[in-house]
Amino acid sequence: MEKIxxxxxxxxxSGLSRxxxxxxxxxxDSVRPSTRARIEDALERFDYQPNIYAINQNRRLTKTVGxxxxxxxxxxxxxxxxxxELNCIAAGFSPSLFxxxxxxxxxxxxxxxxxxxxxxxxxxxxxxxxxxxxxxxxFCDEVPTVLFDSNIEGFGRAFIGSDxxxxxxxxxxxxxxxxxxxxxxxxKTPPNxxxxxxxxxxxxxxxxxxxxxxxxxxxxxGWALEDIGFAGAMDMLARGGPAGNTVLCSNDRxxxxxxxxxxEKGLKVGRxxxxxxxxxxxxxxxxxxxxxxxxxxxxxxxxxxxxxVLEALLATIDEDHQQGPRTTTLFxxxxxxxxxx
Amino acid sequence: MEKIxxxxxxxxxSGLSRxxxxxxxxxxDSVRPSTRARIEDALERFDYQPNIYAINQNRRLTKTVGxxxxxxxxxxxxxxxxxxELNCIAAGFSPSLFxxxxxxxxxxxxxxxxxxxxxxxxxxxxxxxxxxxxxxxxFCDEVPTVLFDSNIEGFGRAFIGSDxxxxxxxxxxxxxxxxxxxxxxxxKTPPNxxxxxxxxxxxxxxxxxxxxxxxxxxxxxGWALEDIGFAGAMDMLARGGPAGNTVLCSNDRxxxxxxxxxxEKGLKVGRxxxxxxxxxxxxxxxxxxxxxxxxxxxxxxxxxxxxxVLEALLATIDEDHQQGPRTTTLFxxxxxxxxxx
DNA sequence: CCTTTTCATTTACGCGCGTAAAAAATATGT
DNA sequence: ACATATTTTTTACGCGCGTAAATGAAAAGG
Numbered sequence: 001m002e003k004i005x006x007x008x009x010x011x012x013x014s015g016l017s018r019x020x021x022x023x024x025x026x027x028x029d030s031v032r033p034s035t036r037a038r039i040e041d042a043l044e045r046f047d048y049q050p051n052i053y054a055i056n057q058n059r060r061l062t063k064t065v066g067x068x069x070x071x072x073x074x075x076x077x078x079x080x081x082x083x084x085e086l087n088c089i090a091a092g093f094s095p096s097l098f099x100x101x102x103x104x105x106x107x108x109x110x111x112x113x114x115x116x117x118x119x120x121x122x123x124x125x126x127x128x129x130x131x132x133x134x135x136x137x138x139f140c141d142e143v144p145t146v147l148f149d150s151n152i153e154g155f156g157r158a159f160i161g162s163d164x165x166x167x168x169x170x171x172x173x174x175x176x177x178x179x180x181x182x183x184x185x186x187x188k189t190p191p192n193x194x195x196x197x198x199x200x201x202x203x204x205x206x207x208x209x210x211x212x213x214x215x216x217x218x219x220x221x222g223w224a225l226e227d228i229g230f231a232g233a234m235d236m237l238a239r240g241g242p243a244g245n246t247v248l249c250s251n252d253r254x255x256x257x258x259x260x261x262x263x264e265k266g267l268k269v270g271r272x273x274x275x276x277x278x279x280x281x282x283x284x285x286x287x288x289x290x291x292x293x294x295x296x297x298x299x300x301x302x303x304x305x306x307x308x309v310l311e312a313l314l315a316t317i318d319e320d321h322q323q324g325p326r327t328t329t330l331f332x333x334x335x336x337x338x339x340x341x
Numbered sequence: 342m343e344k345i346x347x348x349x350x351x352x353x354x355s356g357l358s359r360x361x362x363x364x365x366x367x368x369x370d371s372v373r374p375s376t377r378a379r380i381e382d383a384l385e386r387f388d389y390q391p392n393i394y395a396i397n398q399n400r401r402l403t404k405t406v407g408x409x410x411x412x413x414x415x416x417x418x419x420x421x422x423x424x425x426e427l428n429c430i431a432a433g434f435s436p437s438l439f440x441x442x443x444x445x446x447x448x449x450x451x452x453x454x455x456x457x458x459x460x461x462x463x464x465x466x467x468x469x470x471x472x473x474x475x476x477x478x479x480f481c482d483e484v485p486t487v488l489f490d491s492n493i494e495g496f497g498r499a500f501i502g503s504d505x506x507x508x509x510x511x512x513x514x515x516x517x518x519x520x521x522x523x524x525x526x527x528x529k530t531p532p533n534x535x536x537x538x539x540x541x542x543x544x545x546x547x548x549x550x551x552x553x554x555x556x557x558x559x560x561x562x563g564w565a566l567e568d569i570g571f572a573g574a575m576d577m578l579a580r581g582g583p584a585g586n587t588v589l590c591s592n593d594r595x596x597x598x599x600x601x602x603x604x605e606k607g608l609k610v611g612r613x614x615x616x617x618x619x620x621x622x623x624x625x626x627x628x629x630x631x632x633x634x635x636x637x638x639x640x641x642x643x644x645x646x647x648x649x650v651l652e653a654l655l656a657t658i659d660e661d662h663q664q665g666p667r668t669t670t671l672f673x674x675x676x677x678x679x680x681x682x
Numbered sequence: 683c684c685t686t687t688t689c690a691t692t693t694a695c696g697c698g699c700g701t702a703a704a705a706a707a708t709a710t711g712t
Numbered sequence: 713a714c715a716t717a718t719t720t721t722t723t724a725c726g727c728g729c730g731t732a733a734a735t736g737a738a739a740a741g742g
Contacts, residue, residue, distance in 0.1 A: 006698055017721050022700065032709085032719060052457045053398040054698035058727055072426075072438075073419035073627065082414050082442060094454070097413075097438045101423060113435070116393045226631045256631050263633035286414065290567045290597050292604035292633035347728055358691050363730065373689060373739090395728035399697055 004048040014042035025050050056118065065093040065313065066114045066122040066143075068107075070150075070192075071223050072099035074253075075286045077125065080149070083306040084123055091310060093120060102191075102223045104130050111139045121313045124156065125149040128192035146313045148305065150192045156326065158312040160305055163330035164194045165201030167282050167298040168248070172205040174335055175246055179271060179278060181211045183242040185258065186250035187228060188217040195250050198282065202248065214243055218254075229257025237265050246278040246341065252288050252297055255281030259291050259340065269293055270339050278341035282333070294338035301331055345389040355383030366391050397459065406434040406654065407455045407463040407484075409448075411491075411533075412564050413440035415594075416627045418466065421490070424647040425464055432651060434461060443532075443564045445471045452480045462654045465497065466490040469533035487653045489646065491533045497667065499653040501646055504671035505535045506542030508623050508639040509589070513546035515676055516587055520612060520619060522552045524583040526599065527591035528569060529558040536591050539623065543589065555584055559595075570598025578606050587619040587682065593629045593638055596622030600632050600681065610634055611680050619682035623674070635679035642672055 004010045007025075011018040015038065024031050024039050031039070056062045065088045069077040081097060088095040096117065100107035107127055114122055121144040126136055128150045139145065140155045147156040168184075175182045184202040186195055199215065206213040218232025229249065236242055249255035258279055262269050267276040270293050281288060284299035308329055316323075345351045348366075352359040356379065365372050365380050372380070397403045406429045410418040422438055429436035437458065441448035448468055455463055462485040467477055469491045480486065481496045488497040509525075516523045525543040527536055540556060547554040559573025570590065577583055590596035599620055603610050608617040611634050622629060625640035649670055657664075 008698080018699085019701080019722085020720060023720090026700085035720080049453065049457050051398065051698055053394045054727095055700080057392065057394040057398060057698085057729090058700040071423075072413070073416055073423050075414055075416050075419065078414035078416065078419045082412075082440060085413075085440065086442065097440075099423060099426065099438075101427065112390065116390050118394075226628070230631065256628070260631040260633060260635070287567070287597070287628055290571065290601040292601060294601070349728080359729085360692085360731080361690055364690090367730085376690080392728055395697095396730080398699090398728085399730040 157316040164197035168201030169205035182248035225253035226257040229254035233261030252281035252285035280341040296341040298333035505538035509542030510546035523589035566594035567598040570595035574602030593622035593626035621682040637682040639674035
């Protein structure tokens with residue numbers, strides 16, 4: 001199979017003019033079916049693909065979509081990045097994936113990179129509390145950005161996420177109905193703003209039921225949430241355990257660490273008569289199904305969220321001239337009853 | 342801060358000529374310190390960054406490095422991708438991350454994309470058995486590629502991975518020394534070639550100790566390894582369990598599913614006197630530390646592997662003219678004794 | 683102070699493609 | 713078969729930058 005180095009040559013071997021071929025690559029349906037067939041035929045016989053750099057240089061906007069997640073080795077973000085990538089491809093875009101790696105500096109570098117890529121749009125899950133707010137602001141002003149997972153009020157053209165207070169109150173309701181009211185366990189300095197809403201959701205749900213909220217804030221920095229949950233739980237258990245026999249963790253990863261600590265201490269986790277403690281989480285982390293016992297949690301609908309994220313991006317790309325108002329979409333969680341609570 | 346749209350204008354405001362500025366951006370040290378200072382000063386006052394597409398169009402090779410992993414929501418690959426990304430940046434490259442998503446078609450698409458990106462090199466963890474071999478071959482011929490995790494003999498300029506048979510024999514030795522000899526549990530049709538070497542390592546280690554290897558192959562396709570491990574274990578346990586009280590899983594993810602099934606069946610896992618069964622894995626998956634009980638496994642040295650991967654890439658980039666022979670580097674695993682076996 | 687070396691500037695071309703306008707060819711309807 | 717609408721070709725320009733060669737200016741050395 002012969003190598004062809006530019007569109008000029010390819011046009012020649014396919015017996016057409018370069019502008020026609022160019023038109024084909026921008027949209028195969030924009031040329032006559034017979035012409036299209038000739039090009040596709042030539043594509044079989046010759047090895048050619050247009051130079052993406054030359055293409056993108058002349059387009060004001062490229063067909064690229066940036067996807068930015070705060071931490072790639074967190075399976076939650078790995079999974080949502082995977083689904084977003086698939087959706088982008090299906091929509092005819094070329095996704096470009098970045099991880100901030102938990103570092104605000106890296107997040108800013110990614111912004112600079114993305115700006116220079118002139119993407120059609122960016123799907124951004126910001127670091128949250130640690131993000132350089134002004135950097136995010138100026139980025140969102142320049143590039144059509146849809147925020148997900150972690151909201152920063154007023155930034156970006158849309159936010160799609162979970163209704164965190166609904167998550168928590170749903171779980172609190174279930175836990176209270178089926179046993180003792182839960183103690184809420186969270187990090188003292190959580191890296192992301194969802195945690196705050198979950199705490200608030202917990203407090204108001206408890207108060208609405210005439211119960212006194214009880215919150216335990218455990219120490220620790222960074223993204224090793226399981227370690228933090230484990231250490232926090234060991235600490236709590238060493239001090240006589242939580243007040244009551246039920247714990248609601250701010251997220252599944254903390255809960256996974258908590259469960260591990262319970263096992264270490266020989267506590268039987270679950271809702272059966274002989275059990276010592278109930279532990280619940282939130283997020284339906286990919287691994288929650290396999291903890292021992294399997295973790296009762298609130299499920300985020302990954303597919304629905306990422307579908308909506310892309311929908312929002314497409315919407316903002318279309319109406320780019322007459323910008324509509326910023327929209328916020330919150331998905332409700334579903335209770336996933338497993339054996340831990 | 343004024344916006345500047347091209348290098349011409351930027352050269353003007355910094356009082357230099359465009360070629361000089363161009364030289365600076367290619368290597369800040371290639372211009373006189375005083376000139377460098379003037380440019381960096383102008384960079385503070387004006388908002389300008391060169392158009393990456395125009396830059397890359399004229400370079401034969403870009404400063405990009407492609408990273409391809411088979412499945413991004415697998416925390417193992419998430420973690421190794423994260424570390425590789427960091428190393429690339431440190432080496433002055435701009436990493437571009439792709440996931441094959443478990444699909445050979447997607448893998449080929451990624452190859453096409455990468456070819457058109459003219460990267461300096463590519464770090465590739467192929468899908469393995471399902472990969473289109475000829476596609477990988479032609480890709481490796483065209484782009485300097487370093488394979489990792491999963492080897493395909495003869496392809497790429499180097500392979501860096503784990504010494505899988507060492508992993509297994511190390512674990513077999515430990516298990517035999519500390520209790521009954523293990524039954525080996527693996528998928529009937531594992532997606533990746535490491536599994537085969539682990540099976541072989543198991544067999545030869547057992548035979549070397551005068552023991553009869555016993556292999557259980559469980560059914561299942563795809564990348565939901567925990568589910569497959571769980572179902573396989575449930576099946577085995579329903580049929581009276583493995584021959585003996587010790588199970589060595591081909592990898593940690595299967596083991597995690599296996600542990601979950603044991604819990605479901607009320608079996609006590611561990612090496613203490615009262616335990617029913619011992620379960621071990623391989624890989625030291627990020628979550629193995631938090632299973633109940635924590636999983637005894639063989640640790641891969643992520644940092645060492647990814648450092649070596651990048652080193653190999655840099656080597657092949659330098660000597661691009663006089664290609665040395667393909668090198669293979671295998672890292673030994675370390676036994677991580679936790680409580681499951 | 684003058685020569686040599688180093689660095690910067692000028693000039694000019696090319697990369698591979700988008701894209702616009704006008705002319706030519708082809709398809710469509712009657 | 714003709715007029716009209718659609719598609720394709722021709723021609724021509726521009727994008728932002730790399731890069732090479734020749735010239736000019738500044739730094740270094742004696």
